[in-house]
Amino acid sequence: MQFNNSSPIYVQITQYIHDLIINTAWVEEERIPSVRDMAMQLEVNPNTVIRAYSILQDEGILENQRGIGYFTAKDARTLVLKKKREQFIRRELPNLFASMRTLGITLEDIETYFLLFKKEQNDHEIES
Amino acid sequence: MQFNNSSPIYVQITQYIHDLIINTAWVEEERIPSVRDMAMQLEVNPNTVIRAYSILQDEGILENQRGIGYFTAKDARTLVLKKKREQFIRRELPNLFASMRTLGITLEDIETYFLLFKKEQNDHEIES
Amino acid sequence: MQFNNSSPIYVQITQYIHDLIINTAWVEEERIPSVRDMAMQLEVNPNTVIRAYSILQDEGILENQRGIGYFTAKDARTLVLKKKREQFIRRELPNLFASMRTLGITLEDIETYFLLFKKEQNDHEIES
Amino acid sequence: MQFNNSSPIYVQITQYIHDLIINTAWVEEERIPSVRDMAMQLEVNPNTVIRAYSILQDEGILENQRGIGYFTAKDARTLVLKKKREQFIRRELPNLFASMRTLGITLEDIETYFLLFKKEQNDHEIES
DNA sequence: GTGGTCTAGACCACC
DNA sequence: GTGGTCTAGACCACA
Numbered sequence: 001m002q003f004n005n006s007s008p009i010y011v012q013i014t015q016y017i018h019d020l021i022i023n024t025a026w027v028e029e030e031r032i033p034s035v036r037d038m039a040m041q042l043e044v045n046p047n048t049v050i051r052a053y054s055i056l057q058d059e060g061i062l063e064n065q066r067g068i069g070y071f072t073a074k075d076a077r078t079l080v081l082k083k084k085r086e087q088f089i090r091r092e093l094p095n096l097f098a099s100m101r102t103l104g105i106t107l108e109d110i111e112t113y114f115l116l117f118k119k120e121q122n123d124h125e126i127e128s
Numbered sequence: 129m130q131f132n133n134s135s136p137i138y139v140q141i142t143q144y145i146h147d148l149i150i151n152t153a154w155v156e157e158e159r160i161p162s163v164r165d166m167a168m169q170l171e172v173n174p175n176t177v178i179r180a181y182s183i184l185q186d187e188g189i190l191e192n193q194r195g196i197g198y199f200t201a202k203d204a205r206t207l208v209l210k211k212k213r214e215q216f217i218r219r220e221l222p223n224l225f226a227s228m229r230t231l232g233i234t235l236e237d238i239e240t241y242f243l244l245f246k247k248e249q250n251d252h253e254i255e256s
Numbered sequence: 257m258q259f260n261n262s263s264p265i266y267v268q269i270t271q272y273i274h275d276l277i278i279n280t281a282w283v284e285e286e287r288i289p290s291v292r293d294m295a296m297q298l299e300v301n302p303n304t305v306i307r308a309y310s311i312l313q314d315e316g317i318l319e320n321q322r323g324i325g326y327f328t329a330k331d332a333r334t335l336v337l338k339k340k341r342e343q344f345i346r347r348e349l350p351n352l353f354a355s356m357r358t359l360g361i362t363l364e365d366i367e368t369y370f371l372l373f374k375k376e377q378n379d380h381e382i383e384s
Numbered sequence: 385m386q387f388n389n390s391s392p393i394y395v396q397i398t399q400y401i402h403d404l405i406i407n408t409a410w411v412e413e414e415r416i417p418s419v420r421d422m423a424m425q426l427e428v429n430p431n432t433v434i435r436a437y438s439i440l441q442d443e444g445i446l447e448n449q450r451g452i453g454y455f456t457a458k459d460a461r462t463l464v465l466k467k468k469r470e471q472f473i474r475r476e477l478p479n480l481f482a483s484m485r486t487l488g489i490t491l492e493d494i495e496t497y498f499l500l501f502k503k504e505q506n507d508h509e510i511e512s
Numbered sequence: 513g514t515g516g517t518c519t520a521g522a523c524c525a526c527c
Numbered sequence: 528g529t530g531g532t533c534t535a536g537a538c539c540a541c542a
Contacts (some may be wrong), residue, residue, distance in 0.1 A: 008517060022230055035530060045519050050530075066265065066302075067527030067529050083230065088227050089241065096224060097245045100214050102150055103209065106240055113217065114235060117225045136541060137450060173451075173542045264526060278486055301527050333417055337487065344483050345497065353481060353501045355472050358406060359465065365441060369473065371479045392532060419515060427536050434515075451514050451542035 001042050010043060013052035018080050021061065021072060028072050032062070035070075059083065129170050131248065137172060141180035148187065149200065156200050160190070163198075238248050257298050265300060269308035277317065284332050287325050288318070308365050315339065333346060385426050397436035402464050405456060407447065408501060412456050416446070419454075443467065 001016065003009050020026045032038075035053065043082040053070055056062040061076045075077065099105070131137050146239065148154045160166075163181065167174040181198055184190040188203045201207065227233070257272065259265050276282045288294075291309065295302040309326055312318040317332045348362065355361070385400065387393050404410045416422075419437065421429040437454055440446040445460045456464065483489070 010517080019230070034528085036528095046518090046530095048518065051517095052535090064261070064530075065527090066261065067525085069529060071251060084227070085231055085233075088231060088233070093238075093241055094245070097242060098221060099212070099220060103213055103216060104214070107211075107235075107242060110143065110221075110238070111235055113221050114225060115157065116220070133448070133450065140540080176542055179542090266526080273487065274394055304527060307527090340483070341487055341489075344489070348453060348480060349494075349497055350485060350501070352476060352500060355468075355476060358403070359469055359472060361469075362470070363491075366477075366494070369485055370481060372490060373478070394532080418513085430515095431535090432533065435532095437515090445524095448515075449542090451513060451540085 005019065010048050010051040013042065013044075013049065014055050017056060017061075018084065021076050021080050022084075024077070026072055026076075029074055029075050031074055032070050032072060033070075036109070137175050138179040138183070141170065141172070141177065142183050145184060145189075146208050147214065149204050150207070150212075154200055154204075155254065156204050157202055159196070160198050160200060186220055264302050264308040266311070269298065269300070269305065270311050273312060273338065275309065277332050278340075280333070282328055282332075284328050285330055286307075287327050290325055317341050392440070394432050394435040397426065397428075397433065398439050401436065401445075402468065403425060405460050406468075408461070410460075412460050414456055415452075415456055416454050416456060450469050476495055 003012050007054070017026070021028075026032060030104060033041065034048050035049045038049045038053075042049065053062055053064075057064055057070070059079065061073055061079055063071050063073050100107075130142050140165075145154070154160060161169065163174050163177045166172075166177045166181075170177070181190055181192075185192055185198075188199055189207055189208065191199050192203050193199060228235075228238075259268050273282070278338045282288060289297065290301050292303045294300075294309075298305070309318055309320075312328055313320055315335070317335055317348075319327050319329050321327060356363075356366070395477055401410070405412075408499050410416060412438070416434075417425065419430050419433045422428075422433045424432065437446055437448075443463065445457055445463055446454050447457050448454050484491075484494075
């Protein structure tokens with residue numbers, strides 16, 4: 001895994017795990033890699049992984065069984081999706097609409113870009 | 129002016145000035161408030177204003193005349209608009225589309241939110 | 257049995273056994289379940305049960321007969337009660353009074369909560 | 385300040401700050417000692433102080449102004465009191481009542497101990 | 513100056 | 528084996 005500098009590594013790890021759960025790469029109520037394993041796998045200090053895991057635990061997405069390890073929560077996927085949707089509507093959308101307003105971009109323009117974007121995605125998939 | 133914690137204050141100031149120029153609240157080729165005045169007005173450390181002004185100077189939006197002060201550039205408004213459009217298409221839109229994809233949000237959903245957003249804006253304007 | 261995360265599992269097991277002895281669910285001088293049985297019943301690692309049993313043995317509440325198993329002591333119930341009373345007066349009460357003081361809670365308030373608590377208990381018993 | 389081993393240092397620091405705010409030793413909307421100062425004062429690693437401050441920030445008791453420092457929140461005292469009261473009622477009281485039940489201790493007994501406790505407190509105050 | 517992140521490494525309790 | 532706490536120290540962005 002590659003990290004960028006725009007946000008802290010521990011945040012990028014939480015987002016990465018969010019994705020794993022949405023993709024069902026990590027299924028619910030199963031044990032996830034130990035802090036040390038994850039740290040080795042991501043080539044990161046264990047403390048950084050602990051920080052990410054703890055945040056996810058606070059969010060109710062992970063649970064901890066003493067001396068055994070971390071587990072995905074029962075309704076982890078629902079929780080993640082709900083959380084991300086809220087964020088999207090409360091943070092991303094208002095920014096989007098504000099930008100559209102100041103730049104004079106309409107919904108039709110967005111649609112055009114969207115079709116283009118989907119086309120690109122398809123092309124990439126065909127390539128690979 | 130109120131600042132939030134999600135991005136550095138100097139960035140928020142540059143965005144604020146971008147808006148002032150787009151709104152033609154600051155017209156082109158005119159002197160803008162001195163660093164000290166701006167700092168007092170925004171209740172901010174002068175260094176922070178200097179940083180914002182310097183960035184805008186690098187972007188070609190402001191110009192500095194030694195010993196006199198800062199001025200808006202000749203084509204400031206065009207520059208700002210161009211810059212913002214680029215950012216919008218290269219950064220915001222891809223993020224938007226990616227979020228839509230993972231969250232299963234369609235363009236129709238966006239439209240619904242957009243109408244809602246416009247309605248709220250109108251209500252606010254009528255109130256005030 | 258359900259364990260919470262606020263204290264170690266082996267501590268929760270010792271408290272559970274304390275209760276069993278006070279309730280006379282375990283009578284004195286009788287053999288108690290083997291470590292393995294107990295571990296299976298509680299869905300817990302045998303080492304954890306061993307730890308709990310050892311502590312109770314140190315407290316004089318359990319006795320171990322090599323090769324045979326663990327037994328409740330002759331005066332187990334008296335011992336447990338005495339121990340709990342001491343703990344209550346030396347640890348819980350001072351904390352309680354300190355909290356009451358800083359939070360401005362009076363004995364009358366406590367009484368109100370107590371009546372409420374007893375009422376709830378009754379309701380639960382009637383339900384079941 | 386002396387720390388005990390029963391709970392992590394960063395937790396003890398948060399509780400210490402809770403007390404400072406309840407006692408109005410720290411008044412609202414004022415700057416508090418910097419992380420480094422506090423660390424030196426408490427003879428603790430700065431990271432440990434950061435951890436405590438961050439938790440209090442999440443609780444809404446402290447606020448952070450970038451590059452300037454931490455401040456007590458506007459309604460910090462109310463928040464702390466509310467938080468502590470809730471904890472008291474939800475955690476301490478049920479334990480208390482459960483102990484009273486199994487040990488056969490009545491409210492009258494508690495009152496006796498309470499008067500004793502208050503008497504001791506007075507004696508201590510007179511001494512010093 | 514301020515706080516925030518990250519690492520390396522030690523030590524501990526728990527299962 | 529598991530996670531959790533703490534330290535020391537480096538480095539960075541921000542005001």
